[in-house]
Amino acid sequence: MHGATVDGAPAAYNRAANELTLRPRDEIPDGTEFRATVTYTGVPEPLTDADGSKEGWLRTADGAVAVGEPAGSMTWFPGNNHPSDKAAYDITLTVPAGYEGISNGVRTTRRTERDGRVTTVWHEAEPMASYLATVAVGRYETGTATALGSVPVLTAAEKPVAARTAALRAEVPTILARQVELFGPYPFSAAGATVTADGPLHYALETQTRPVFPVSSFDRPTLVHEMSHQWYGDSVTPATWRDIWLNEGFATYGEWLYGERYEHVPIRTRYETAFAQDANWAFPPASPPTAENLFEPPVYQRGAMVLYKLRETVGDRLFDEILRGWPAKYRHSTATTADFTAYAESVAGRDLGALWDVWLYGDEKPARP
């Protein structure tokens, strides 16, 4: 690290493990806005999560891809690395000649420097949690389109996988238009997808406006899932990681609903399949026992089952109001499981405690689906 300023004045700083402390020269009164600037250089590395997966800055054969759920953003930029603290982002990337840098939001600038390097500037105007920031550097082919009449779409794929992913990348505007029908207004001012060749990234992630996929995970259900997260997870973000089912249960249900509405796959079949699988019952979705369990089947599949049962209980009309009203009420904000259950009950006009007790918090698998 080279230095820090607060409101332009040099600030003392101290770094201990993952914590960076700035000490401004002058005291900042409570409630006052201030600007902190941290100047640093470094060679970023990945980190290993409690469940053994790698995240953060992942090196590829000739570049890198950075993903940050839940903790990896701190491997490449300093920030208050908590899902409840969001900010707008401007990211500028300068990469070697022949390479492209890809990030979140709208690409406002792309220029070739005198030495042949390529600089791009990315603007994410809407609030973003640090875990949703992304960067990809490599030999990418990009494609652009417009969705919803005015939203710029930019997709990118590493050149060896560009041709075989082009058709699905071109579906982004159609999927987005359909999801607006299902979920309500799109919360962001850019969209797209980034597809890497298979390498160190083993899973797709809903990085804001531009989810990232290893090519082996780039299929329509996964694209629909990660795009569903733009409403459920990226715009309405869990207040704590224990509330992660608000991301994964909803995005999984988003896949089911898309299948029901647009692909003639009965949602009852999806639900019964999920109900039958023992792995989905290892723990209740609203209380994953440890950090190792955040991304396990009950969070996804049983989380989606909660929404299926909610729809069965309140009926299609009220359920639709809840599904669309939730991301409207908490747009660009954060929420807890208790916020959701209270919201659903307020729309339904009745207590739903029995439903939550069994499906959201219960340890026992119900006798019948």
Ligand SMILES: [Zn+2]
């Ligand atoms: Zn997901």
